[in-house]
Amino acid sequence: MTTTPPLLDIRNLSVSFDTYQGQARVLDKASLSVRHGEIMGLVGETSCGKSVLSRSILRIIPSPPGRIDGGEIFFEGQDLLKLPRTAMRKLRGERISMIFQEPMSSLNPVFSVGNQMREVVRSHRPVSRGEANAICLEMLSSVRLPDPESVLAAYPHELSGGMRQRVMIAMALTCRPALLLADEPTTALDVTVQGQILAILAELAASQGLSILFVTHDMGVVAQLCHRVAVMYAGQVVEVADVESLFARPAHPYTQGLIASIPGRTTGGELYAIPGSVPSCLAPPPGCRFHTRCTHAGPDCSRAVPEMVRVASDHSVACHLCPTGGAL
Ligand SMILES: Nc1ncnc2c1ncn2[C@@H]1O[C@H](COP(=O)(O)OP(=O)(O)OP(=O)(O)O)[C@@H](O)[C@H]1O
Ligand code: SF4
Ligand SMILES: [Mg+2]
Known part of the structure; x- marks a missing residue:
């Protein structure tokens, strides 16, 4: 039986930042893949490296102080870390797009939405202004923005937060990329609008075969939207599973803690919180990085x-407690 290779395959990615306190290894041999047409969740507490990982894919880590120390990022069969800059520039927006938490940081306040969207279309495709306009209207309709004509004529500040995020999604999808990197795109929105945006992303993945790497710290959103999930802790990917297995049988003690912390998961009493705090990347604990907070830690945990x-079959974990079904 032949298996289709994943669209994105990140292997042992390591990234460091030079800081005044020394070198911080913020990603340490992180590996994950995104398959064709799937929504892959990337979760973990703040500062665990989610944004650095997603920005590394597009090679937009500020350098200096950042540096990719090693690893491979295969996308459509080629290692992005070996692509010449010009090829990488062409790939951004065309094959891989990104949306962020705060759309205003990506929209220019002094130009109308139409002006900015047409610019994006025409920077990638040799089309006339009228054709670019038609593409923009189609994309705005695909993210269910009512009255796309008025949205094109509007300036970013004239739109609500939810509308701006839809505009960003529409802009990100104008060239019909294969992969959308979504870094906490709904965190700043209220729950109702968040639900609408998630529904749009799910529909786009299903109808256009779009793959999405969805970065979030919200396990509820993961359960609602994602097909598979990668859990990160202190710069490492510690568990990867299909979403049903992850919630039904979380194997890593950190994932178990994250799930127990979801409001409504524990009956009565106080909301569960994982004890302790995330270690510094400047001097991460030896062995398993989670051992300083893990209630199951044994002698091996701080050594190896x-x-x-x-x-x-679709579930991998990095924990000494887990029975080996075979190293990957
Ligand atoms: N430009 C930078 N210079 C120095 N350190 C950085 C820089 N950008 C990120 N880092 C460090 O890299 C680590 C990972 O940061 P990252 O932004 O990827 O975390 P995150 O998981 O996305 O967190 P959050 O949930 O808060 O968005 C953090 O320790 C952060 O301080
Ligand atoms: S390896 Fe040890 S410390 Fe790490 S999660 Fe497993 S039991 Fe806990
Ligand atoms: Mg982040």
């Missing part, structure tokens, strides 16, 4: 880094 092992 746990290997990622397969515990079920």
